[in-house]
Each structure stands twice: as C-alpha cells, then as structure tokens.
Amino acid sequence: MTVAVIDSGVADGPAAFRDAVAGGHDASGVGEPDGRAPVGPRPGSDHGSWVASLLAARGTGEDGEDGVIGVAPEATLLSVSIGFADSASPVDFGDQIVDAVRWSVDHGADVINLSLTTNTKSWPSSWDDAFQYAADHDVVVIAAAGNRGAGTDVVGAPATIPGVLSVAGVDREGTASRDSSSQGITIGVAAPSEELLGVSPDGSVARWEGTSGAAPIVAGVAALVRSAHPELDAANVINRITATARPGPEQEEGTQSPLYGFGIVDADRAVTASVEPVGENPMGSLEDWVATYRPAQGEDDGEGAGADAVPETVPPLEPEPEAGAGSGPGADAVIYGIVPVVALGGTATLVVLGAIGATRHFRRVSEEE
Template structure:
C-alpha cells in the first residue's frame, strides 16, 4: 500500500537517479566502493575512463529481457505535476533563446527515433509516435511514468505543436522510444543492507547495470539518438561499478547512435555533493556516469535563462555543451493528461522543474534535427557539429558549460568538415577543437543569441530562491525526480 508523507527537503533526480541493486548485481559489481578521503587529504587523481569490452555481454543479456532483476513494489504515491497559471501563449524561454522557428526551416527531425531511457513516458496526444521498449522497474511496456520525469523529457524532445499554447518539442517530427529503467517510487521487495557500488540513492529502483541493458536495447530497437537524463555519482578514485555501462555507450557509438547524457546536479549531501570546481581531470572530486564516458557520450550542462552556468550543474572535463535547464515547461505526465506542466506539487507548495535532466533533451532533440538534415553523418560527426557550433562566452571550452550554449540553426547550416575531429575515440576531448572557419561571419548570430540572453536575464530575478524539483521520500518524503 502506498502512502503520502511530508517532505523535509528537496533533492535532484538527475543527481540521484540510479538506484537499488539486487544481490546478483553486488556480485557483478565486486567489492564495496572506497570511502571518500578524510578532511585535508586529497582524493586519488583520476584519468578518463577506459572501456571494458568484456562487460558488454552482461548488458546484452539484460537488453533482451526488460524486466526487474528482482521482485519490486510501489512504495510511494506518484508525482503530481501542475501548471502554475495558464498555458503559455508565447514560446517558453528555452525555445526563444534557441530560435527553434528558424531551425525548423531546415529540419524537424523526421525519420529519427529518439530513445528516452528514464522513468517511463506516459501516453500523451502530443506524442503520437511513441514506441514501447519495455520496463526494467515493474511490468509495464514503458508507458507508465509514476515519477513524472520521463514524460517531461520526451516532451522537450518531440512534443507536437498545439493551437492551445506555444510549447513544442525541439524535433516535433521525431519518434520517441520509451524504456522505463528507474523509478524513485519503487523499491525491491527484499531490499536490505547498505547499497553496493553503482547505487546513488536507496529510495528507489534502478542501477547502472539495468541502464547498460537499456542502452543496448535502444540501439537494437533502431534508435538514432538516445537521451539519458540520469546520473550515477561516485567519489573520485572509488568504485564506479559502471563497466557494463561504458561498454554499452561505446556499443551505441560504434553503431552510429548519438548518446546524450545529463551532466548531473550538485546535491546538498550524498554522492553528488562535491562540485568539481577546478579544471581538468586532476581536479575531479565527483565522477558522473555515464556523462564521463565522452566522446561516446555528449554530456550536457545546464545554463540559466540569463546565460550564466547554473549553480546546480555538476562540472567536469567531460562536459560537451550546455542548454537551458531552468524555467522548464513540458507535457503533463499524469495518466490521461493532455496539457502542460511547469511545476510539481509538494508538501511545501509548487516547486519549479529544473536541472540538467531537462537541459539534455534539448541537445538530444537537436541531434535528431541534425541527423534528419544530414543522414550521412556518423554519430561522431553529429556530436562534432553540435559542439563546434555552440557559443562559449569566454575563450575556448571550460568545465562548466563545455563549448557553450547550443545553436540549432548554426548546427544545421554552418559548413564544417565531414570527417570526425579525431580518430582517437579514447580522448575525452577529441571533439573540442578551435572554432572552424565558416562561410560567413558567425558574430551576427552570436550577438543576437547573447543579446536575447541579456534581455531574458530579468526573468530569473528571485529565481535563485526557488527550490529544486523533488519528490517526497518514503518515511520522510516522496523520492525526488530530477531537478
């Protein structure tokens, strides 16, 4: 029996999304992870992750049977997303900044299948092309979203337009493949003991191993783009337990599938609490998986509507690009829902929807636009095009927003070399060169973009006080979805 309990604090789904593992997974993952370094002692230096090709077999085995690895049950009530006010008559801020109307002159994503590996995607009239891919949490076909997260992600990617409002997805002609891989509302029936490596939060169900299986499944189901708005955090130098996931994202990359992943959100406590506030791999305190598996993954940071990097966004040398992750509007995830939402109901009122989980689907949608316009490009070339046409207000890339804010029109129109930037796929920054020559000066567009950001900066006055998107946990609050 599920029950509603008061919420004490807010946490972020994107930073706490990969959850409880069963006993067999403990055996697969090996020994418990190393503890964080004591105060005053440096954590071990880390390097870009290698790929364990032998681990792919585990992911392939799981890809063929999308089902929980152990009996599960729903422990909390489902999320209650809400629309705070009337449906927007003007395009939401992210749509305006990205100037999607201009991009749609060149592509609307037709013929592309974007896999949303998430909390499920509820059926919605504005997602008519929804393919079911299965469920690793319970017994659905992937079209149950108790957490109110995957549906929002899918809407940002591919929602059809409506005469009733101005919201629309980035690639409205694309198809969505839904695979339910985690839920903070579910737990294993035989849950016990401390969580093993690869676990971020013990308030729900899902882990890096089932995520690996879902990635392989999405590839085998014909996805051309995969969106992963989930992050498993681990202290630098500890056991990340993500060998199968690394093998799975490389499997996708080598089969010409673009994998887009959220960078992760900084938490007040837990595995994602230490911000990577330096530069380069030597300063990494927190590893974010699968984001750190670049270049097989295009990792996405969040920026505010003002253009500034979002404080909630986890930094890292693996960050590729950024998109707006605040003031989010998307599709209603409630069963039978037909409208929009921009907040979630909590015991303390309505909380805004925000986080790198919702920045990532803007980039996944752009990948679908690029793939539709340039069907001959490889996955690396698509990533290359998105990265090289992004706008960085500083000099070169940085660990906060990578190459900068994406520019859909530039990604669809600029003339760039068709060959990948580097054949060295092991280099995590092989696809981040100096800006290429363009057939015309890029500055008029860049000035327009940052001018728009400056004009929109007033929208965030007072927004810093808004709490992240959350769920109340069992015995404390509903478990939180991404913020």
C-alpha cells in the same frame, strides 16, 4: 529520426505525445512491457514525460497550435522505462542501464537521451560493452551533467563516459546555473536548465529545472542535425553541435570549459553552418579508454551505479496556472527569448531558427487537452 528516452517512462495519456512514441520497453521490472507506465512515485515518475516534452512534444489543440512543442516535434520516440532509487525496482540500476541502452540500439535509436546521473565519476565495467555497442552502431548518446542542488558538484557517469555528449545547464542570461548544473572536464555543451516546462502524465504543465531538461534539448538538436545531414556519422553529429556552440561568458571560442564545455548549444548553427568533417568523436573514444585504463582497474572497479548511487530526480512541482493567470508565460511566450522551433518540409528536414536555438516554444501554458 528516432530518439530513445531512457527514463521513468513517457506517459501515453497527454495529447502532446500523440503519435510520438513508436515503441518501448521496461528495464525496471516494475513497469509495463511497453515502457509507457510511469515508474515510481510522483514527482519522480513524471520525469520521463517532462524530458520527452522538451525533446519532441507535438503541442495540443487543432493542428498542435497550443501547449508545449519540443525541439524536434517530428522526431519519433522510444520510451524505455527504468526505476530510480525510490521505484522499488528489483533490478540492479547498472543492469537496467545496460538493458535499456542495448534495447534502444537494437530497436533503431539514432539518439539516446539519459537525463540521470549516478553521482560518481566511475561506472561499472558492464557499461563499457553497452555504451561501446551504441558507439559501434553509430548512435549519438547524450547525458545530463547533474545538478549541484541535488548533490552533484562534479559531473558523474554516464556523463563521464568517453564518447557521450554531456550537457551542463545555463540560466536565461546564458550564465552557468548555480543549482541546476554541475562542472567537469567531460562537459561537451550547455543548454537552458532553469524555468523549464514539462507535460506531466496527467496532462498538466509543470515548471521544473535541471540538466535533466538541458539534455533532451540537446538530444532534440542532435535529431535535427541527423535529419538535415543524414550522411553524418555519430562523431560528426556531435562535432557539429560542439563546433557551432557559442562561447559562454568569458570563454574563448574553440576552448573547452568545465562549466560550458565547448559553449552554449546553438541549434541554428548546428543545422546550417559549414563544418569540416572529423575522423574522431570530439568527446573521446570509449574503446581507447577501456584499453588503457580498465586493465589497471581490474574487471570492475567496484564503483558505479550501485545501491548508494542515486540517479537524479526532481523536487515536487506544482502545475502551472492557465494562460492569463499572471504568473506564467502567456500565449506565444518564448522561453529565453528564442525564436520558436519549427518543422519544415513535412516529414523531411527539421530546422531550428534562433540564437541559442536549443529551446522550446511554449505557445500556451495550460492543461493539456
């Protein structure tokens, strides 16, 4: 399966990304044509590599036995670089997203991950066509809900766009994160967003948090579902993820919560459970929304990803100490106590084992080889 990471760029140096990225594109106007050069100053420019780590990192060392292993370590990535607010990109942010989404679709993405928010519920009308283009080409689009700690109290676009699977965050107890999540009626599922690890462009491993990390966990699960069930269209891939999610605290199964969506993602059930097919995307129809609401708003409502809309970034982070130093997980540590992600059958079907499931197996917290 091919997953497009629309972000600051997936660095080409770390061993954890060996053979992971099949192609790329720069939509920012300040990156490299292949989308691999981190765009903007650090730590924001590390963001794309951290996101890719959770999604599809291959591990390091002989046979990938060390380092960070992502949810879908056999997925193929497309690195599409965009410029966040501090990147000095000359291209309007809304236009960057349009370019990035369309390029991803045209170059074979089965899943698109957007670990960003505009801190506003609405979006420019130019996004209507871009996201509908993805829907028309059967692409699963996943977006971060945003973080209260970064000023996003309520979910913002693109996580508010109908048809997009928006992802909230939970802590290690499975409770909605106070700072590393948001809330809103468009949330589809929740996934771990605290005490995450990511491979930086220089190969070091950093601790970070936010729904920017929860989103690629779910994107990895979507890749696993598409690999295990190639007959499913995007609507049914999303339905499998939402229908098999486990209820959050005090949430009734089958209900949609503004904190957890349909529940906490369960990768094992998403891949293996028996789920009745659906005819419509449980996250709604953008085409129907546009037909109903866009005429009343006019061609463009004037809001969306303009100069005042700041994509989600992350605070400065220090590299994690080497294994055995005492403050980080040691060898074979499993974040949130989940059974590790495994790949079965060579390049064929990928399967995840575990309770919450959508997480990573960090075999050793150390500098990448």
